[in-house]
Amino acid sequence: MALLVAGLLATGSASAGAPAPAHPALLIKAADVPTLKQSLGQYPLLDKSYRALQKTADKALASPIAVPVPKDPAGGYTHEQHTRNYYALQAAGICFQMTKDGKYARFVRDMLLEYSKLIPGLKNHPEAKSSSPGRLFHQALNDANWLVYSAQGYDAVYETLTPAEHKQIEDGAFRPLCNYFTQDLKSWFDLVHNHGVWAAAGVGMVGYAIHDQKLINLAVHGSAGNDKSGFLAQLNGLFSPDGYYTEGPYYSRYALSPFFMFAQAIDNNQPELHIFEYRGSILKKALNSSLQLTNTDGRYYPLNDALKEKDWTTQELIGAISIAAQHYGVDKTLLGLAQQQGKVLVAPGGLAVAKAVQEASKNLQPYQRQSVLYTDGPTGTEGGLAVLRAGAQDAQTSLIFKYTGHGLSHGHYDKLGIVLYDRGREVLQDYGAVRFLNVEAKEGGRYLPETKTWASQTVAHNTLVVDEASDFGGKEEVAEKNAGQAWFADIRNANAQVVSAKANSAYPGVQLQRTVALVLDSLSGKPLVLDVFRVQAGAPHQYDLPWYYQGQLISTSFKYDSFATSRQTVGLKNGYQHLWREAISQPVRTPGVATLTWLNGPQFYSLSTATDTATHLVLARIGATDPNFNLRPEPALLVREKAQNKVFVSVLESHGEFNPTSEVATGSRSNVARVAVLFDSPEATVVEVQLRHGGTYRLAVANQDAAPTKAHEAIVAGQSLRWQGPYQLRHIGH
Amino acid sequence: MALLVAGLLATGSASAGAPAPAHPALLIKAADVPTLKQSLGQYPLLDKSYRALQKTADKALASPIAVPVPKDPAGGYTHEQHTRNYYALQAAGICFQMTKDGKYARFVRDMLLEYSKLIPGLKNHPEAKSSSPGRLFHQALNDANWLVYSAQGYDAVYETLTPAEHKQIEDGAFRPLCNYFTQDLKSWFDLVHNHGVWAAAGVGMVGYAIHDQKLINLAVHGSAGNDKSGFLAQLNGLFSPDGYYTEGPYYSRYALSPFFMFAQAIDNNQPELHIFEYRGSILKKALNSSLQLTNTDGRYYPLNDALKEKDWTTQELIGAISIAAQHYGVDKTLLGLAQQQGKVLVAPGGLAVAKAVQEASKNLQPYQRQSVLYTDGPTGTEGGLAVLRAGAQDAQTSLIFKYTGHGLSHGHYDKLGIVLYDRGREVLQDYGAVRFLNVEAKEGGRYLPETKTWASQTVAHNTLVVDEASDFGGKEEVAEKNAGQAWFADIRNANAQVVSAKANSAYPGVQLQRTVALVLDSLSGKPLVLDVFRVQAGAPHQYDLPWYYQGQLISTSFKYDSFATSRQTVGLKNGYQHLWREAISQPVRTPGVATLTWLNGPQFYSLSTATDTATHLVLARIGATDPNFNLRPEPALLVREKAQNKVFVSVLESHGEFNPTSEVATGSRSNVARVAVLFDSPEATVVEVQLRHGGTYRLAVANQDAAPTKAHEAIVAGQSLRWQGPYQLRHIGH
Structure with missing residues (x-):
């Protein structure tokens, strides 16, 4: 084991001209590891999160490595196995960093070596039906997911690998998919859309892991390098200035995950980009707006294409909340949610959240949903x-x-x-x-x-x-x-x-x-x-x-x-x-x-x-x-x-x-006795609702001029009704 | 106040030849009161239950007494008001016993005096649609509910009333309904059916409260006095020997309430009847079978006419569980349910349950539902x-x-x-x-x-x-x-x-x-x-x-x-x-x-x-x-x-x-590959279910002779299959 760990910087791949900080450097930095290790046993939420990763990793280590030829659609064996694999790679990577136990590094190495043999020979997935077919999965989106998580596993064990292993894995497992995305699926890769965010995150995180500045640039600045596509374009184009995600709440949840993960990787490698402050800290606003667009039970409002079962305990938000805590400070009103999620990222932000949950104990402030x-x-x-x-x-x-x-x-x-x-x-x-x-x-x-x-x-x-x-x-x-x-x-x-x-x-x-x-x-x-x-x-x-x-x-x-x-x-x-x-x-x-x-x-x-x-x-x-x-x-x-x-x-x-x-x-x-339009003109409309018990509500609305100072008049039952501004809502006696 | 309470036995009505124990004597005896009072402040569940009664009573006392002329069906104002009234009468009666505060006694008196003016003039309810029309409510069943609860209120304040008040209330409020039931609705009153149980309980509990042995006999032994109808007939006829209630689980819940309440009143007044030991303690078996016929979430299996929303936290079961605890001992596996119900009867059985919940603290044994x-x-x-x-x-x-x-x-x-x-x-x-x-x-x-x-x-x-x-x-x-x-x-x-x-x-x-x-x-x-x-x-x-x-x-x-x-x-x-x-x-x-x-x-x-x-x-x-x-x-x-x-x-x-x-x-x-009948004759049937993964199940059933010693033979695919007894279920290799 000591042999594998020793003198690793020297083995760093020189495949590109990127700066080469010590690994890991995607969601956590090498310098974060000692603090994380020391924190174990102190904060239940961090402990639980780490135990879950250990369980994932140990379960994977206990089975033979299975890297099947892609065949099934979602829900089928090969789809689920490749999904399990990328989570296992990520988990084993973290376990290696936390324990320095070589078994985790060997697992990551061996699995990625298997992938390096499989991937170069892959054509489009047999179940692919969309215009962006995947190779490992039926759609390229899932291949992007694979890159995001597998890159983390690789990054975590990077320094245990030989140059030959680096080359084999990078050339066999990572570059073919990155090339496929950025060349064959270039227009998909350049989409300002949740698929594009995942694609950028996958290619960019691989770029940092394998020290390939070209891939990083493609991911951050788009394939034309002009910020018309790529991560910055996505940060510019997908959110409104107040953080509303244009695809709607359900997809905000899904996109926030690569947005935050890739931003963390950028910040760990190119802090000079100040990515978390980018566009007035747009990522902070994006997270807040996503959470506000959940119902009192945490379920996402199902606007646009959306599944109603999805709520804010979803996996994708866990990382975003931890990473946001690292950069924007811990939001105390989210600690109840963190406890409900039962997980944090095993990373500095997750540690901060777990610590805050522990300190708040049972007096957690409720999250406030407001107008x-x-x-x-x-x-x-x-x-x-x-x-x-x-x-x-x-x-x-x-x-x-x-x-x-x-x-x-x-x-x-x-x-x-x-x-x-x-x-x-x-x-x-x-x-x-x-x-x-x-x-x-x-x-x-x-x-x-x-x-x-x-x-x-x-x-x-x-x-x-x-x-x-x-x-x-x-x-x-x-x-x-x-x-x-x-x-x-x-x-x-x-x-x-x-x-x-x-x-x-x-x-x-x-x-x-x-x-x-x-x-x-x-x-x-x-x-x-x-x-x-x-x-x-x-x-x-x-x-x-x-x-x-x-x-x-x-x-x-x-x-x-x-x-x-x-x-x-x-x-x-x-x-x-x-x-x-x-x-x-x-x-x-x-x-x-x-x-x-x-x-x-x-x-x-x-x-x-x-x-x-x-x-x-x-x-x-x-x-x-x-x-x-x-x-x-x-x-x-x-x-x-x-x-x-x-x-x-x-x-x-x-x-x-x-x-x-x-x-x-x-x-x-019903308590409603009457509903009626009292007045309607190009300028204004007046309606009323009479209750059986509780009086009458009368709403007057300006149709042509909504200026706050504009005076309006309507004739209701022969009487003149005047008000100023875009509307008047009156509750009349009961 | 002292004036009202003093020397009350002397005012006991002599309207019938029944023995006249001290009041109250329906769900609680006068002798139970000191212990109940001393127990307040010690057992949260008892305190909470008593506070709920106080709240009900105090809320009723804070409003003018409303005894409206019956008009509305269920859900309508007069129906709901008369329902609120009988719960208020019961609650105020208990509050009076626990506090000896005359305001509660006066409330019961005044409301019952109002009823004594209303009831004699009532004809069938205008919304009555069944063959057993009610007077206060659309169906006589609800009038029976009214008797059961109002009798408790009257019983509790009995000793504060003057002979003239006794006469007015008994002749005006109680006897007309009892007579209506036992004479005009005699065949309904004699039903061996949940309505009949409520009717018997209502009439019988009034009988004890007003010292009318004739009513008591009608209730216990039926209108012919021969136990072909009445409470004993209901105990005999509605349950199987193992306690299954013939109308099904949903109605068992509803019938257990008058069964247990009336049994408690009988036991308090005629302990020599040993009603809780009657028919091999049939009431204990009945309660157990009712609880077993709930789903894991406590909802009653909706067999026969049943509403699916009803679960074992229902009001009707609370009294039954408390009373059962008094006579059969506390069932420790029901303490979690008692805590979920959040209430016990303010009575010796309820005290026992509340005490047991307190003692078990958080280590409550789960209720076991079994085959x-x-x-x-x-x-x-x-x-x-x-x-x-x-x-x-x-x-x-x-x-x-x-x-x-x-x-x-x-x-x-x-x-x-x-x-x-x-x-x-x-x-x-x-x-x-x-x-x-x-x-x-x-x-x-x-x-x-x-x-x-x-x-x-x-x-x-x-x-x-x-x-x-x-x-x-x-x-x-x-x-x-x-x-x-x-x-x-x-x-x-x-x-x-x-x-x-x-x-x-x-x-x-x-x-x-x-x-x-x-x-x-x-x-x-x-x-x-x-x-x-x-x-x-x-x-x-x-x-x-x-x-x-x-x-x-x-x-x-x-x-x-x-x-x-x-x-x-x-x-x-x-x-x-x-x-x-x-x-x-x-x-x-x-x-x-x-x-x-x-x-x-x-x-x-x-x-x-x-x-x-x-x-x-x-x-x-x-x-x-x-x-x-x-x-x-x-x-x-x-x-x-x-x-x-x-x-x-x-x-x-x-x-x-x-x-x-x-x-x-x-x-x-699905994991099922094949389902087939392998053999069928007047004597036996053999079927099999082949799974894709997990082998084959083969079930052989005797059709004509289910004796345990009987040998059977079937020919399956040319082979002789032999077994002994009513069935054979085999799981064949996988």
Whole structure:
């Protein structure tokens, strides 16, 4: 063993002109190791994290090395084995640094030597279906994951290897994949997109590990070396100035991992780049915004392509939180999360977090989710995302309002869509994506076709659909060029928050403006959401406003004809083919209000919408045209009207209580008596919601001039109503 | 205050010849009070329970007394107010005993005086819809609840009242309802049924409180005084000798409450009856069997009419557990439950439990759910219920096999049905009942029509349906006369438990025998369920064997035609009208195996069934003919075959793992290679299940003679297979 460890700097590869600091130098530096070793036994979270790595490494060491010829898709044997391998390489590397036990170094060496024999002969993976096929895995993305982790293993044992071993591993295992990425898949490698971040991190971390400045430059500055692509371009292009990740919360989680890991590697090797301070410490803002875009139970809001199971305990965030602690200081409100994750990075940042958790003991400060307004786009001019929140912790209500840019290839056609959570539960859902992650039997765990045909379509969201088509014609290249537009927002008053946004290019010749208010009703103490969706067009259209309520229908205030014994789809394309038509209502003779009440867990909810003599209501259920049973059979209410100009005004309320243990069920009926548009002109719109108990809410919205000083007037019931600024929300006596 | 309390025995009513012990004498005796008072401050659970009663009482005292004219159904104001009132009366009574603060006594007096004015003028409740209408509530059952709790309040403050007040309250509030029950609703009062238990408890507890031996006798010995009805008849008739409650687990919970409370009142007043030792301490057995019929998460198995939300923390069990502790000693394995319930009865038994919880501190013994075989019927000859269990605590698998009697008015036509739970989750569900408890907007919280048209029908269960009809023609009076028949059972080997039962009168001319085995597979360590459903008839029939799997369909081994854009019901009546036909498969040319795989939480499950050239498979979904949206849209697989004699052989397996946090999804494919009937004769049936990995299971079952000494022979592939006894289960090499 001593033989292997001795005099190692001398064996450093001279393959490129890069500076050669002592190894390891990716997530930890050689100089970090003594402190980490001394800290063991002091901080349970660090101990547990290290034990987990030991377990991973020892389990791998106890089995014969298996580097199979790639064959299976995700969920299948070869896929899972190569995944296990790269985690084992990383773990064994850390174990070697912490113990200097040569068995770990030999394991890394032997496995990488196997890879060096396998990889040069590989062609595209037999299960590859995308335009960026992998070699070890069905997609290049997973090969990039492999590089990121395997590079760490190599880096950790670097100094134990002979020059011949260096050459064999670098030329056989690492360079072929790096060359494949940067040459054959050059346009993919240059993507400003989560794949591109992983690719850059993989190539760059290999670059540092094997001392190849050319690879490092490609990774940091892009293949043209001009920062139009590569890591800096990704830091510039994927986040808004306030840290919103353009692909949405689910992918922010996934991208933060390579962003933070590669940044750490850069900082360890080229501290002069000040990467953690880059763009106003954009990585800090990115982490904060990612965490804010989780629900009270830690689950990521499933905007764009997203799996709802994913929460903030996910592996990818652990490293980001540890690394952020090293560079930005420990965020005390994240210690509870660190404890819940049960892991930190075995690295200086992870040590800091583990120490802080130990010191805080049981008095951990809770993480605070608050109302936030994010912009989207590199300069913050491509619309944005509002999260209105009321109430504290588990009892919090969150209204998410999306008027961002499209969000790249995983974006949905959901402009001006809203989603509502209450006390941890989805009340108005975003469907997320149609995918069973890594489940081999569901098309190898890939995104299923219904992600495109259903989940990404406009009708799958709680937003307006014009003429049964998706916004931007369902065309990504068009959608990418047209973001939503923030109109005004006021989140200063926790009991009455209002946001308004526009989308004037989603449908040709149609102007959309949506204004939402989250109000805590002073009488019931429960949340009310007011929603004013104004549409103006040059010609008549059919408008559908769907509401994907989650729960069991309890009652409706309106009559309907039910298709109880024979059922057809609501439409034929653009997602409508996936909706069963369960019931329809005919328009009523006098304008009024239609209310649908449902039960979700212990809570009743009602949606009430103003109706007129042209309003049809469609009760629908997801799941049609789904021969492979990929969809969940969840319900929706579509409010449908043929009109040229129209203001849809709706209110969503939480009411009553259902407690089967104590057998209490109270307040199962809506408290809304009337919902109406009082005034509508090009300049302004005024709506009101009358409650049975608790007075009336009246919301006035400016449509043309949102300046704070602008005076507005509307005529309501013959009276002049005046206000100044973009909106006025009044609660009138009860 | 002293004035009110002083010299009270002298004021005892002499209205009847009953012995007059000091009050209180229902759930607690006067002599218990000093010890209870001294114990406050020592045992947190007792303190918390008492504080909760104080809170209930003080909240009621702080509001004006409201005794409204009955008007609303469950969930409505008057219903909920009268319910709140009786709990307040009980709570205030206990608070008075514990504090001797006259405000509590005055509250009870004043409220009961209000009731004494209201009740005499009441006719049937305006929302009454059943044959046993209530006066204060829509059904007499709730009036009985009112008597049980109000009697306790009255009893507790009895000695503070003047003779005139006694007379007013007894004649105005209590006697009218008791007379109404025992005279107008005599046949209902005499029911051997949970309603009857509540009615007897109400009338009997009032009898003790007001010293009316006549009421006591009616309650204990029935209206004819001959023990054909009344409390003793209920103790005799509703439980099997081993304590199984004939209406099923959900109603056992509900009936145990009056059973234990009234028994306590009897014991406090007539200890010479030795009611807790009655029928071999049947109440102890009843409580044990009720608790055993909960799932690992404490939820009651939803057999017969049942709401799935109900678990063992339910209010009704708290009193039963406390009272049982007083008479049978503290069961240490129930202390964790007591802590979870967070309450005990403020009574000697509750004190004992609270003390034991305090002493056990954090080292609470877990409750053990084990394999159990219950008989049904007063003499244990009306079939029974088997629960086969494997694994420990949260990871336990439970297979419930029901071959009981019908179970009275809430019984389902589910003879030989099975239900499967695994690791806390429903894998093969029983639908339960269609009801939204106390939700006013859902028909006043009553059982909805779909309980009869869907949930109670045979096709709604995991058991065989002959000719699309329910067993016993769906007629309660026929079903009540015909129980299932236990055939044999062997639960000695925890890794391989086998139970067989028959039903030869469910369908005229059709003999049914079902044999189920719960096996822990030695290779995977996961459960396998083998199921052999043998049907013999005098003529051809259509047989459907439905499987209500819970979760998301992942894959099928068979091809099917999907009704993806237009959908009809599976049938027209007997529950079939509530099933959508989603897809059908045509018979295959060569016998084989059909497998359906689904995902439920983190676990994959597969059902594999042997198919032949006549087997059709129907993929169905609940929810058709449901214009009011009362049903849950859950899936089923129906295995359908037209035949005269047929052996359905199926295997249900748990396999793989789905973990979205760690992004691991492995083993998503079934491990079953072949399922086949090897031999079938009037004497015996032999089936086998071949696994891809892990060998073959072969199960041989005796059909005609289940004697342990009987030798059997079958010819399998030309070889003679011999065994002795009712079955042989072999696991053949792997």
